[in-house]
Amino acid sequence: MIASVHFPVLQIVLPLLLAPVCVLLRGARLAWFTALTASWAAFGIAVALLLDVLAGGPISYAVGGWNAPWGIELRVDAANAFVLTIVAGIGAVVMIFARESVEHEIGNARAYLFYATYLLCLAGLLGVTITGDAFNLFVFLEISSLSSYVLISLGKDRRALYAAYQYLILGTIGATFYLIGVGLLYQVTGTLNMLDLAQRLEGQEGLRGVRVAFAFLTVGISLKLALFPLHFWLPNAYAYAPSAVTGFMAATATKVSIYVLLRVFFTIFGVEFSFGQMPLGEILMFLAVAAMFAASTVAIFQNNIKRMLAYSSVAQIGYIVLGIGMASVTGVQAGVLHLFNHALIKGGLFLAMGCIVYRIGSTHIDDLAGLGKRMPWTAAAFVAGGLGLIGIPLTAGFISKWYLVLAALEKGWWWIAVLILLSSLLAVVYVWKVVEQMYLKPAGEGAGRTEAPLGLLVPTWILIIASIWFGIDTRLSAGAALEAAKTLLGAG
Amino acid sequence: MRHHLVVRVIAKMLIPFIMLFALYVQFHGDFGPGGGFQAGVIFASAFILYALVFGVDTAREVAPDWVVRTGIALGGLIFGGTGVVSLLKGANYLDYSALKPDPVAGQHIGILVIELGVGITVASVMTAIFFAFAGRGRKGPG
Numbered sequence: 001m002i003a004s005v006h007f008p009v010l011q012i013v014l015p016l017l018l019a020p021v022c023v024l025l026r027g028a029r030l031a032w033f034t035a036l037t038a039s040w041a042a043f044g045i046a047v048a049l050l051l052d053v054l055a056g057g058p059i060s061y062a063v064g065g066w067n068a069p070w071g072i073e074l075r076v077d078a079a080n081a082f083v084l085t086i087v088a089g090i091g092a093v094v095m096i097f098a099r100e101s102v103e104h105e106i107g108n109a110r111a112y113l114f115y116a117t118y119l120l121c122l123a124g125l126l127g128v129t130i131t132g133d134a135f136n137l138f139v140f141l142e143i144s145s146l147s148s149y150v151l152i153s154l155g156k157d158r159r160a161l162y163a164a165y166q167y168l169i170l171g172t173i174g175a176t177f178y179l180i181g182v183g184l185l186y187q188v189t190g191t192l193n194m195l196d197l198a199q200r201l202e203g204q205e206g207l208r209g210v211r212v213a214f215a216f217l218t219v220g221i222s223l224k225l226a227l228f229p230l231h232f233w234l235p236n237a238y239a240y241a242p243s244a245v246t247g248f249m250a251a252t253a254t255k256v257s258i259y260v261l262l263r264v265f266f267t268i269f270g271v272e273f274s275f276g277q278m279p280l281g282e283i284l285m286f287l288a289v290a291a292m293f294a295a296s297t298v299a300i301f302q303n304n305i306k307r308m309l310a311y312s313s314v315a316q317i318g319y320i321v322l323g324i325g326m327a328s329v330t331g332v333q334a335g336v337l338h339l340f341n342h343a344l345i346k347g348g349l350f351l352a353m354g355c356i357v358y359r360i361g362s363t364h365i366d367d368l369a370g371l372g373k374r375m376p377w378t379a380a381a382f383v384a385g386g387l388g389l390i391g392i393p394l395t396a397g398f399i400s401k402w403y404l405v406l407a408a409l410e411k412g413w414w415w416i417a418v419l420i421l422l423s424s425l426l427a428v429v430y431v432w433k434v435v436e437q438m439y440l441k442p443a444g445e446g447a448g449r450t451e452a453p454l455g456l457l458v459p460t461w462i463l464i465i466a467s468i469w470f471g472i473d474t475r476l477s478a479g480a481a482l483e484a485a486k487t488l489l490g491a492g
Numbered sequence: 493m494r495h496h497l498v499v500r501v502i503a504k505m506l507i508p509f510i511m512l513f514a515l516y517v518q519f520h521g522d523f524g525p526g527g528g529f530q531a532g533v534i535f536a537s538a539f540i541l542y543a544l545v546f547g548v549d550t551a552r553e554v555a556p557d558w559v560v561r562t563g564i565a566l567g568g569l570i571f572g573g574t575g576v577v578s579l580l581k582g583a584n585y586l587d588y589s590a591l592k593p594d595p596v597a598g599q600h601i602g603i604l605v606i607e608l609g610v611g612i613t614v615a616s617v618m619t620a621i622f623f624a625f626a627g628r629g630r631k632g633p634g
Contacts (some may be wrong), residue, residue, distance in 0.1 A: 009575075009585040017572040020565035065587030116565075 004048065008061040008074040011045045011084065011130055012140075014038050016123035022116040031112035032099050035119050039092040042126065046088035050081040054483060060132070068132065069193035075132030078483035082336065083129045083259045085480075086343050090251040090463075091122045094347070097459040098244040101354050105242045106154055114154060118248070121147035125256045134182045134268070135192045137260065138175065141224070144256070145171045148249055152241040163236035170223055170233040177220025178260075184213035185268075197268050205273050214278060217264050225257035227284075227321060228291030231314045238310035239363075243354025246306060250313055251347035255339050258320055262332070265324075266488040275327040284325030289419055291318030296426035300433070306353055306363045308430055309346065312389060315423065316342045322416070323404050330407035332485035333478070338400035340477050341388070341470060345397055348463035349385035352378050355452035355460060368434065370443025375451050379438045381464045386431035388467045391424050395471040399478065496545075503545040510538035518611045522600065528607035532614025539615075540622050548626045560620045567613025571606045578602075 018038040022031040053059060058077040062068060068075075076084070098118070102111050124144025131137050149171070153164035186192055188209045189200040204210055219230075226234040234254075238246050265274040275281040292315050299311035320342065323335030353363060355378040360367050372379045388395035401420060408416040451457070470477045518531035543551035575586040583590035588602025 006579055006585065009579075013572060013575065013585060017569065017576070020568040020572075023561060023565035024569075061584065063585055065584045065589060 004052075006061070007045050007049055007052075008059060008076055008130060009063060011042060011049065011088075012074075012123050012127045014041050014045070014123075015119040015126065019116040019119035019123065022112050022119065026112050028103065028108035028111035031115040032095075032102075035098075035115040036092075036095045038119055039088070039095040039122060042122065043085075043088040043092040046081070046084040046126075049076050050085045050480070052076075053078055053081040054480070069191050069196035072136045073132040073193055074130050075194070076130060078480065078487040079262065079336070079485075080129045080259065082340070082480045082484045083256065084126060086340050087122070087125050087129060087252045087256060090248060090343055090347050091125075093459045093462050094244055094248040094251075094351070096462075097247065097351055097354065097456055100453055100455040101244045101358060102242065104358055105156055105244075110154075114151070114242075117147045117150050118245075120144075121151060121248075125252050128256050129259055132194050133192050134185065134194055134197060137263075138179050138182060141175055141178065141260075144253065145175060145224075148245075148253060151245040151249070152237050154245070155240040155242050157240045159236070160240035163233075163240045167233040167237045170230075174220045174223030174230075177216045177223065179220075181213040181215075181217035181220060184209050184216065188213070194263065194268055198270060201269065201273075205277060211278075214269060214274075218280065218283075221257060221261045221264060222287075225254050225261060225321075226314055226317055228287055228295060228314055228318060231291070231295070231317075234314060235307050235310040238313065238350075239304055239307040243350065243357050247347050247350035247354060250310070250350050251343040254313065254317055255343055258317070258324070258335075258339055261321075262324060262336075262488055266332075266490075271327055271489060281325045281327050284321050285416070288318040288320075288322035288325055289416070289423075291315055292322070292419070292423040293426070296423055296430070299430045300426065302430075303365050304363050305356075305365060305368070305434060306350070308434075309349055309353065312427065312430065313342075313346055315427070316346065316389070318423075319400070319404060319420070322420075323407060326407050326411060327489075328407060328410065329482070329485050329489055330403065330410050332488055333481045334400060334403035334407045336484045337403055337478055337481040340481065341396035341400045341467065344463050344467040344470065345385050345388040345395075348460055348467055349382060349389070351456070351460040351463060352381040352385060355381075355456045358452050358456055359450045365434065365437055368437045369441035370438070372439040374443055374449055376449075377457055378452050378460070381457075381460050382438070383435055384464045384468065386435065388471065390427045390431055393471075394468065396467040396477075397471070399471055399474050403478070500545055503541055507538050507542055510541070511535060514538065514611075514615075518607065519604070521607055522603050528610025529614050531607075532611040532616075533618055535611070535615040536618030536622070539619055543622065543626065548623070552623065555619060557623075560616050560623070563612050563616030564620065567609045567611070567616065570609030570612065572609075574602060574605050574609070 015038045018034050022034050025031050025034060053076055058075060061074040063072040063074060102114050106114050121144050124140045124147060127140030128137055128144060131140060149164045149168045152167060153161050185197060188204060188207055189197055191197055191200060201210060223230045238250055265280065295311045295314035299308045302308035302311060320335045320338045323331045323338060357363060359375060388397040391397040391401040401424065404420055405417045514531045514535035517526035517534060518528060521527035578587045578590045579585055581590040588599045589595035590598060591602050592598035
């Protein structure tokens with residue numbers, strides 16, 4: 001029996017090694033079952049790690065027995081344990097959804113390749129989150145990115161290929177910028193371990209190499225997390241990817257990149273340098289507010305609902321980055337909390353879209369007429385998710401916006417609070433547009449009641465109910481987010 | 493190129509030596525330049541040469557899709573599985589020292605096995621990429 005000491009490495013190794021097993025098994029059912037086992041085991045490990053860390057402080061694991069700073073260190077603290085739980089949890093729930101959705105959209109002949117790629121992507125994202133080594137992070141970033149390009153290109157629509165290509169180019173530029181930044185830091189300090197980097201960078205802030213590295217890392221990571229105006233790859237990628245992939249990626253990929261942003265600016269460079277000597281806070285907050293308004297406005301004019309939700313994601317990333325840009329404990333807590341809440345909400349919404357694609361075969365707004373009668377449960381899930389997106393009380397979205405407003409007021413920036421509320425009104429417009437179509441327009445002729453199968457509805461509702469649950473009982477989410485913020489700001 | 497006699501004869505003569513050289517690069521990798529990646533590419537290049545001279549269909553008969561696919565997955569499993577073995581022996585993941593009672597011998601065997609995994613995967617992936625490009629425009633499993 002492998003002891004729980006090895007949980008940090010098993011977190012990555014399980015999905016990573018079961019991916020080739022899926023390829024060897026070939027059968028769609030067998031591969032799905034393997035992937036399901038892997039993703040749920042990963043979720044279990046992530047929860048165990050989170051509980052361990054909250055109770056006993058950071059855990060460090062030396063891969064290959066080579067101790068840090070020479071070897072690759074896996075390091076779990078309150079910040080990444082929380083992100084691990086989100087990523088693994090979404091990965092596990094989407095895997096239930098995947099069986100019927102993949103059978104319908106990709107076909108059983110190639111399903112095993114889908115599951116293998118999905119597990120690789122999951123392993124990559126978990127690896128990015130858990131590693132304590134700046135270069136190792138790049139390797140996992142590439143594992144997750146390469147597999148997500150493949151996953152997106154599996155979409156039925158031919159435009160999925162173009163979307164995947166676009167993401168490939170921009171994602172590669174982002175990863176390269178990250179690598180250049182890490183390379184420069186290595187040149188200055190001679191180390192790649194994050195904590196070691198942080199120590200050795202102290203007093204080196206004036207060096208040009210450090211500043212250039214800072215700039216490269218900022219742009220590279222911003223590209224990966226689709227910070228406005230570097231978001232151009234995201235709407236197409238989300239709109240044309242298979243439903244299960246969109247649900248998974250929207251809830252995890254950009255979130256992990258945001259975690260990288262937190263790690264680099266707070267742990268490696270430190271708040272003092274990032275936000276004191278460099279104008280990072282101002283830049284982030286300006287772009288975040290621009291994202292909140294511009295992307296929400298664009299979302300209103302979309303006719304493809306998946307595209308609309310994708311633009312809404314860009315806007316929601318704005319909220320998360322806004323909290324981070326404040327660089328206060330409450331601000332970062334709000335950012336991390338919204339990262340969690342938005343993952344649930346957007347994951348649920350995209351899965352609901354997956355149900356609609358399964359039955360209606362379209363994501364165009366005109367085809368959703370009368371959906372409230374034809375697919376009552378799916379439509380209800382969409383409405384519940386939409387309310388969370390707007391931030392109505394008793395939904396998770398409200399909690400994150402509440403903390404965000406608190407953080408803004410704490411700094412005395414009441415106009416930021418006003419902007420947050422104003423931009424939420426834009427979300428009302430685009431959510432209402434869909435609700436109106438679903439409930440107030442009559443269905444076309446011959447459209448009977450065709451609810452999605454349980455295999456799709458159950459995972460959708462798990463995420464939606466979770467998003468409502470964490471809108472009422474915030475002890476776990478807000479508490480863990482607070483611990484994460486304290487860890488990152490070094491106040492805990 | 494079926495009717496180019498010289499090319500066919502020379503290719504037939506060269507292919508075994510290319511494969512042998514690949515194996516040398518593979519297993520001598522921990523003493524000299526080389527290793528799994530280079531060896532895999534060299535091994536696959538022997539195979540690609542065969543396909544160029546004798547036709548893709550003949551090459552596919554030698555290495556059907558399922559062999560290539562199994563190779564891709566198996567190499568990764570050998571690499572990762574080595575780590576799992578060291579876990580089962582009570583050490584950290586990929587700690588080769590635990591593989592043998594003598595840590596130096598353990599490190600040696602560990603690097604040899606994982607490089608073998610790399611070699612198998614790289615050779616299979618190279619072949620798969622070649623087949624995918626060579627098979628463009630014709631019917632068949634892609």
